[in-house]
Amino acid sequence: MALKIDDINKEISLVKKQLRNNSVDYKRAFDEMSVSIKQEIDEVCRLRDSGQPVIPEVEFQTLRDNGFNDQQKALLQKRGCLIIRNTFPSDLASDWNIQIGEYIKSVGYYENPDKGLDNYFSSLQEGKPQIFSVYWSKAQVAARQHENMAVLRSHLNRLWRYRNNGESIFDPDRECCYADRTRRREPGDNSLGLKPHIDGGSVERWLDKSGYGSVYRHLLAGDWQKYEPFDAAYRTETNQIESPAVSNMFRTFQGWTALSGQGPGDGTLQLIPCSRVLGWMILRALQDDVPNDELCGAQPGRALPCTSDWHQMVLEGLCTIPKMMPGDSIWWHGDLVHAVEDEHNGSEYSNVIYIGAAPYCDKNAAFLAGQAECFLSGASSPDFAAENYELDFSGRAGMDDLTELGRKQMGLQDW
Ligand SMILES: [Fe+2]
Numbered sequence: 001m002a003l004k005i006d007d008i009n010k011e012i013s014l015v016k017k018q019l020r021n022n023s024v025d026y027k028r029a030f031d032e033m034s035v036s037i038k039q040e041i042d043e044v045c046r047l048r049d050s051g052q053p054v055i056p057e058v059e060f061q062t063l064r065d066n067g068f069n070d071q072q073k074a075l076l077q078k079r080g081c082l083i084i085r086n087t088f089p090s091d092l093a094s095d096w097n098i099q100i101g102e103y104i105k106s107v108g109y110y111e112n113p114d115k116g117l118d119n120y121f122s123s124l125q126e127g128k129p130q131i132f133s134v135y136w137s138k139a140q141v142a143a144r145q146h147e148n149m150a151v152l153r154s155h156l157n158r159l160w161r162y163r164n165n166g167e168s169i170f171d172p173d174r175e176c177c178y179a180d181r182t183r184r185r186e187p188g189d190n191s192l193g194l195k196p197h198i199d200g201g202s203v204e205r206w207l208d209k210s211g212y213g214s215v216y217r218h219l220l221a222g223d224w225q226k227y228e229p230f231d232a233a234y235r236t237e238t239n240q241i242e243s244p245a246v247s248n249m250f251r252t253f254q255g256w257t258a259l260s261g262q263g264p265g266d267g268t269l270q271l272i273p274c275s276r277v278l279g280w281m282i283l284r285a286l287q288d289d290v291p292n293d294e295l296c297g298a299q300p301g302r303a304l305p306c307t308s309d310w311h312q313m314v315l316e317g318l319c320t321i322p323k324m325m326p327g328d329s330i331w332w333h334g335d336l337v338h339a340v341e342d343e344h345n346g347s348e349y350s351n352v353i354y355i356g357a358a359p360y361c362d363k364n365a366a367f368l369a370g371q372a373e374c375f376l377s378g379a380s381s382p383d384f385a386a387e388n389y390e391l392d393f394s395g396r397a398g399m400d401d402l403t404e405l406g407r408k409q410m411g412l413q414d415w
Helices: 008-020 026-049 060-066 070-079 090-106 138-145 147-157 277-284 308-315 362-377 404-410
Strands: 057-059 081-085 171-175 182-185 194-198 253-258 269-271 329-333 338-340 350-354
Touching (some): 026 277, 026 308, 060 081, 060 147, 090 138, 090 182, 090 350, 138 350, 138 404, 147 171, 277 308
Parallel strands (some): 057 081
Antiparallel strands (some): 081 329, 182 350, 194 338, 253 350
């Protein structure tokens, strides 16, 4: 549901006042959690600075055959991110790369490149993005509905606790299509950098008392030890302020699949690989040194920033992801702080398709209905600005390009 707030600063002051009336010692909770988070960040820094892997990696074939073992599960839940090597054969991903390049040209993108850039990232961006708002190329549709993706996402969804009080919150084995965009970053580009942020809600995380208030109930009660980022309880019931680029689907993971080789220095992704950091940020904003009507820089309708002004301790743990090859995919919990390197100093394009994991639940099923209409008409995904580059373009994917699994994931056929 959409959250409507007229006077944001007034509402923040009011919510802070109400929380203070709960007689929770937020200073104690924050100080204790800071010690625990600092230990984790120190561990990340130690591994990173000694050249050891920080972000867990698994081969797709191994995952398909054996699933995640308990040790892997514990590490993945702690780090909140992972790389799946060879999710697709590299020649298939390279082929998609060529197809998407041609598709962007054919829809006339370059003749009209600034159609409707949204302002979601305006406070984060270093300049003009190289993210292309096309959703329905045959290559994107093929990648989303590929069987390897279905196998992988059912394992990812199962990292979550998806039952609460005997009821299923989502079905980990049924996936909903979430049509997202594609990135093609030129060598030498220095315009796409994104500062550290979290997607999927900013001020709502404090102001949406029924939805997010329940997700973060343990933190708001001062019981920070009980907070589990992978507990799905109430996650499908959050309410957000409407914005063209805030996801209206519940996603267990955000992610992308590499279409070209890209590594550190190539303008790639950076993560703070610590899933509890957002929980710490929730408590950070409730400390006495933060102005009464502010939440450490959170602004409605924007990404939630993680800044040196308020969050320096955790920013120390920002890690650049290792070299990715065509067909490798990376996944991060929707609450994870991430950024994009300012400059692409490599010699090749660094291209990706954004594909996350959105398991079947009432919230996601409801979203599918509107999205399917956009698929059929060629309109932009309803979760993004209506730039509609593909509306009159005959080369986009249609019903004939959907497999049976693809039709189910699109909500055009019953499971
Ligand atoms: Fe983001």
